[in-house]
Amino acid sequence: MLTRRYPISIDEAQAKLNALSVTTDTETISVDEANHRVLAQAVVAPYAYPHFRRSGYDGYAIRAEDDQNYPKVFKVVGNIPAGATFDGPLGENETARIMTGAFVPENAGKVIMLEQTREIEDDPDHVKMLVTEKHSNITEVGTEFAEGAQLIAKDTELNPGGLAILAAFGIQNVTVYKRPSVAIITTGTELMQPDEPLQAGKIYNSNGPMIKQLVTEAGGEVTSYEQLIDDTDLLKAALKKAIAENDMVITDGAVSVGDFDFVADAARNADNLLFNKLKMRPGSVTTAFVQDNTIVMALSGNPGACFTGFYLYVEPLLRRFTNQASRVRKTTATLAAAYHKTNGYDRVLRSTVEFAATGLKVYPNGSDQSGALGNLQTTTCLVKIPHSTEPIALNAEVTTWLLPFK
Secondary structure (H helix, E strand, O other), X not given: OOXXXXXXXXXHHHHHHHOXXXXXXXXXXXXXXXXXXEEOOOEEOOOOEOOOOEEOOOEXXXXXXXXXXXXXXXXXXXXXXXXXXXXXXXXXXXXXXXXXXXXXXXXXXXXXXXXXXXXXXXXXXXXXXXXXXXXOOEEOOOOOEOOOOXXXXXXXXXXXXXXHHHHHOOOOEEEEEOOOEEEEEEEOOOXXXXXXXXXXXXXXXXXXXXXXXXXHHOOOEEEEEXXXXXXXXXXHHHHHHHHHHOOEEEXXXXXXXXXXXXXXXXXXXXXXXXXXXXOEEOOOOOEEEEEOOEEEEEEOOOHHHHHHHHXXXXXXXXXXXXXXXXXXXXXXXXXXXXXOOOEOOEEEEEEEEEEEOOEEEEEEOOOOOOOOOOOOOOOOEEEEEOOEOOOOOOOOEEEEEEOOOO
């Protein structure tokens, strides 16, 4: 059924999506599985760190009251390797050989670095110290973290460095936000599976694998992935099941005005149709709606449009499920290469960015066609060319979205 659509701007579409309420659920997982997960609770130090006084260098531990009248000879009364302790206090002009990171005797006030000492020939029980040290070379208890101090803040995305902090305290589990569950449905009788031989009139599915990886990069969890032929009943059943089981459904294709464009029909009959036409190219048919409290993002079946629509509309929405800001950074840049086309709608160009001393410069990157995919690997930003009857001027200031992981 052909129904008139009422287009809205990029900004209006993004505002509608940003106004949606999303649910943030939590779960407790092993630290071993927590890389790039987002903390739902701050993590605090269960004890002071370090929890014992430790040596900053290989050398000799001495009492503060013996730290004078150099050069002088000390009696060696012990050896403290990393992981060991020292029983009893040091006496007058006594010292203990100590390794970096090792336990410092309770009444030691300084560690003289090994480089400032000399062995005494035929007398292994004594050592000669040449000069004192400017600093104690001792890391005191709680120098880095006091007991109860915050180790990592809530809403932080953990990385390997953060995991090292947790491991240093023996923390085994953390509470994180659940990843939003995402079902992906790609449509088109023209689509082949990767293991099928090349056939006339058909193409391999490029959008599906791309969307799967983009969802994962944005912090989502792909729970199901289907590639369907153009069959209304099949698509209707798949969409109903996906909506019932997921936080978000992403479809690819079937949003235009053809005989098999069921997603467009589902959008018109949805609980809340956000938009089904945008004042932008490529991807003017990009559609968003809510059905049974599940968000459905219907992207264009054309690769360039699908890629663009994901970053402008889907990525920011997925990030909100884990209380994270979008990694797509909106800014302004200078259009450093000519673009001569005029547009009735805003055109979003796949582009590359140069970080110049005078500011950001952007360059259109190959074809601007909706179905082109040869520039998807090398595109580092998206650039908006405002609608106009005149070509945009060279060196004009343009709205630019810097893409993550590029």
